[in-house]
Amino acid sequence: MGYREYRGEEITVYFDKDMCQHAAECVKGLPEVFNVKAKPWIAPDEAAAKHVSEVINRCPSGALKYKI
Template structure:
């Protein structure tokens, strides 16, 4: 699967599906940003970048990372 990049206006999020543990911290934390039923499943322009960072920092597998 490899590393996928999702660019927003103020933040870029990287997702590595190969190490994801599916703990769903992202989906539970910000369902309007992390929506597995949508394509792309990460939509970064709907919420403040600081909130995205807070949720990503809860990812136990570190499958989600970011760059401001």
């Protein structure tokens, strides 16, 4: 699988576009972190690591992972 890495100060987010089901839990949950109009589209430092991990845990496809 091809996870792409987005590093922040407290959390690193991994995203696999091939697994994504586009449920948009991430975009709805933390639009300041997961912004499809921005480049890069994941900005882990725009919210507390705790909140980022909570939103990632709601991802139904497993396309998003994290490491604190």
